[in-house]
Amino acid sequence: MDRTATLTKKETSGHESQLGLDTKADRLTDHVKTGVVSQAKGSAYIEQSNTKVVCSVFDPREIPRKSGYSVNGELYCEFKFAPFSCIQWRSHQPDAFEKECSLILRRSLEPAVCRHEFPNFQVDVYALVLENDGSALAAAITCAALALADASVPMYDLVVAATLGVHGDKKFMDPTVEEESLCNILPPDGRSRNHGIITAAFSPAHQQMSEFAQSGAMDIDCATSSIQLLREACESIYLLSQQCLLKGVTKMLKKKQKEIKLDLSSDRIAC
Amino acid sequence: MATCYKSIHPVKYYRDFLAKGVRPDGRDMQKFRPVSINVDSIKTAEGSAIVKIGNTVVVCGIKAELAAPKAEEPNFGYLVPNVELPPLCSPRFCPGPPSDLAQVSSNFIAETLTSSGCVDLKDLCIAPEHLAWVLHCDLICLDHDGSLWDACVIALVAALRTVKLPHVSYDVEAETTVVSPEKRNKLQVHNTPVATTFAIFDDEILLTDPTNEEESLSSGVMTIVVQGGQLCSVHKPGGSPLTESQLQECINGAMKRAEYINKLVNMTLESLGT
Numbered sequence: 001m002d003r004t005a006t007l008t009k010k011e012t013s014g015h016e017s018q019l020g021l022d023t024k025a026d027r028l029t030d031h032v033k034t035g036v037v038s039q040a041k042g043s044a045y046i047e048q049s050n051t052k053v054v055c056s057v058f059d060p061r062e063i064p065r066k067s068g069y070s071v072n073g074e075l076y077c078e079f080k081f082a083p084f085s086c087i088q089w090r091s092h093q094p095d096a097f098e099k100e101c102s103l104i105l106r107r108s109l110e111p112a113v114c115r116h117e118f119p120n121f122q123v124d125v126y127a128l129v130l131e132n133d134g135s136a137l138a139a140a141i142t143c144a145a146l147a148l149a150d151a152s153v154p155m156y157d158l159v160v161a162a163t164l165g166v167h168g169d170k171k172f173m174d175p176t177v178e179e180e181s182l183c184n185i186l187p188p189d190g191r192s193r194n195h196g197i198i199t200a201a202f203s204p205a206h207q208q209m210s211e212f213a214q215s216g217a218m219d220i221d222c223a224t225s226s227i228q229l230l231r232e233a234c235e236s237i238y239l240l241s242q243q244c245l246l247k248g249v250t251k252m253l254k255k256k257q258k259e260i261k262l263d264l265s266s267d268r269i270a271c
Numbered sequence: 272m273a274t275c276y277k278s279i280h281p282v283k284y285y286r287d288f289l290a291k292g293v294r295p296d297g298r299d300m301q302k303f304r305p306v307s308i309n310v311d312s313i314k315t316a317e318g319s320a321i322v323k324i325g326n327t328v329v330v331c332g333i334k335a336e337l338a339a340p341k342a343e344e345p346n347f348g349y350l351v352p353n354v355e356l357p358p359l360c361s362p363r364f365c366p367g368p369p370s371d372l373a374q375v376s377s378n379f380i381a382e383t384l385t386s387s388g389c390v391d392l393k394d395l396c397i398a399p400e401h402l403a404w405v406l407h408c409d410l411i412c413l414d415h416d417g418s419l420w421d422a423c424v425i426a427l428v429a430a431l432r433t434v435k436l437p438h439v440s441y442d443v444e445a446e447t448t449v450v451s452p453e454k455r456n457k458l459q460v461h462n463t464p465v466a467t468t469f470a471i472f473d474d475e476i477l478l479t480d481p482t483n484e485e486e487s488l489s490s491g492v493m494t495i496v497v498q499g500g501q502l503c504s505v506h507k508p509g510g511s512p513l514t515e516s517q518l519q520e521c522i523n524g525a526m527k528r529a530e531y532i533n534k535l536v537n538m539t540l541e542s543l544g545t
Contacts, residue, residue, distance in 0.1 A: 037414045038326035039361040039483065050314055054413055056359045078366055080357065083409040084316040084332025092355065092369075126359035126366075128411070130330060131313045263273060 032143075032240055034150040034248040042151025044244075046143040048174065050133035055143040057151040060121035073118035077106040077125045079140055085132045087177070101137050108141050108161060108201035108211035114154040123153055134176040135163035141201050141211075142237060149245055158241050159210055161201040162233040164226050166218055168192045171226065173233055184216065194218040200230045204238045282488055289476055296482065301524060303480045304418075306532065308425065308539045311433045317406075318434030318458070322426040325482065326416035331426035333408050333434050337448065340396060340403040348395020348403035352380045354410045354423060361415035361483070379506060380410065380423055383496055387464040387503050390431060394459050398441035402448060406434070406458075417468070417482040420494050420506075424466040429536050433543070434458040463536070464498040465529035469521050474511040479524060495525040 037043035040056035063074055079101040083090045094102075105127060113123075125148065127140040141161035149155060165175035165183035169192055172179045183197050196216020202209050209231075214223070277284045277295075288295050298304070304325030313319035316332035340347055354376035358364045369377075384390065395404040408430065410423050438454035441447070470481035470489035478485050486492055491510020496503040502522060507513075513521075 037328075037360065038416055039414055040359070052313070054359070058358075058362050076366075078358070082330070082332060082411055083353075083355075083407060084313060084319065084334045086315060089334040089336055089407050092353070124358065124366075126357065128357060128359050128413075130332075130411075131315050133315075 032146065032244040034146055034244055035251075040147075040151070042147045042149070042153070044143045044146035044150055046139045046146075048133075048135060048139050049176070050131055051136050051139050052130040053127060053136060053139045053143045054130060055125065055127040055140065055147040057126075057144075057147045057153065058124045060118045060123050063120065063122045066120075069120060071119050072115035073113075073120070074115070074122040075106050075110055075113060075125060076122050077102050077109065077127070077144070079105050079127045079129075079137070081129045081132060081136070085129045085136075101140070104137060104199070104211060104213050105141055105144060108159055109144055109148065111208070111210040112145065112155050112157050112159045112203050113148065114156060117154045123148070123151075132177060134178075134180050135174045135199075137161070137213075138163040138174075138199050138201075141199075142241060146241055146244065150248060157203040157205040158238065158245075159201050159203055160234045160237040160241055161199060161211070162230045162237065163197060163199045164230050164233075165197050166194050166216070166222060166226060168194060171229065173229065194222045198223070198226050198230065200227060200234075202231060202234045202238075204235060281484075285472065285485075285488055289472065294478065294485070300477060301479045303528065304482075306425070306535060308429055308535060310429050310539050311543055316430075317436065318430045318432075320426045320429035320433065322422045322429065324418055324422045324425075324480065326414055327418055327422050328413040329410055329419070329422040329426045330413060331408060331410045331423075331430040333406055333430050335434070335436055336405045336407065337397075337402055337439070337450075338405045339401060340399070342400075344392075345400040346396050347392040348397075349405040350384060350390055350392060350395070350408065351405065352384060352408040352410065352427065353377050354380055354412070356412050356415065356419075360412040363415070376410075376420065376423065379420060379494075380408075380427060383424060383464055383466070383504060384427070387462045387496070387498050389428065389460055389462040389464060389498075391459065391461060397439050398443060401443060401446075402439070402441045404436060415483060417484070417486045418480050419468075421466045421468050421480070424464060424496065425532055425536065428460065428463050428465075429539065431458060432460045432463075432536070432540055462498045463533050464496050464503050465525070465532045466494050466496045467521075467525035467528045468492060468494045469524075471511050471513065477517060477521065493521065495521055497522070497525050497529045500526065 031047035034044045036045045037056045041059050043056040045054045079098055081090050125144050127144050129136045138161040145159035165172035165179050167183045168187035183195055186195055196218055199213045201211040307323045309321045313332050317335045318333040321330050354373055356364050356373040358366050364370055435455040435457055437450050437452040440449045470478040470485050471491040472478055472489045474490055493507040495505050
């Protein structure tokens, strides 16, 4: 049954690459949810097509092994693939790629967090990819920002990210794993040498870009037009993220009201 | 008011509740939390399952690889279970090497697998001495709210039952391997063990399916694994002693639970249409 699923997906991706620029706006963030991990201060889960990422954030804690005073609090970010999330089985030890992704995750989130609010403390952010079908890092960045907001960490704005694959004159928004590996190789026809993957993180409220990570090589025109595309894609994710947070807050408020009512009645009984 | 009392004296808070025969989350002593199962949702794995018991969530993904069997066991494949408790699931865990609990859990799951004989390792052998399957069974806890092992065992067994391995033929003479991913065979799962955890509160009260809070406040935790009406293993690492009748009560509870869980897993797998 799962065979047919992957087959149809391959066919569609093949079809889309013929079109050149594929506009899979629907593929971007099919499913977002906050408050999924009960033990964490804040958490979020994102599903983008088959890519599944869960992220949780914990209470600030003192920075371990630090002697000096730091004016700004720190973010500790960890990005991890589950051993079964990729085509090949992954070992439990974090590899170089995961470490690089952790760093990108931190760099993209830091500008959005009011770090002066918790000097000398660090906030832990953990992202886990349960299934990787491309654009896992971008999903993790969006997910982590939502988890931070869910944990009520003071922030200037949300951070949303998207990935674009470039292969010759074709551009793939939110590429799948197959498209990602295609974008990592030089186009064979020799007309254009542009190839690579761009992951960019934006804070739309301030029209700022907090992180730009590019692999491969491409000319400047291609890079700038890609940024434009990514920015537009992020707008739609931003709306979804905001809606998701709003839903979370209304749910929490309702729960709190109920609790206050219960607490008052229990106090009355106690008296 | 109630929240203050709870944070100042959590044990007394629990005692007050238990004296009335109810737990703070509204369950009575023998009541289990709701269980939900989702199978085959991770397409990159050969088999997978997600199990939720109350707030506790465990994901199991099984990846298959090919390897040469061990020289001393040429007819056997490998089944490598591993329990991961990432810092993501609870503030109790720190990043770095696996915690003690994670290692103990991995060992418990490995022992449960071998003692219950739910997968025959001979089924995983393709060509004796040359080629065999390695099944990496990775269990990741996403939310640790007690009764971790119950969720792990359910997830593992459910995931194993969804595993479909591609057909592999091995030519001994030419030493060539031909994998045909279109032809897939289901893995034979012979037994379905089910684990049930109990917490012992104040040396005498038995709490079925404890939450994280109940586990940490109790004076002992016990896990019973049963399969097909038989006792598979009892894990009771220290803690307060139990009487024979209490133990019997727990075993009876575990037996009933196993029936219910197996029914649930069967139903989920049937709904998948396999």
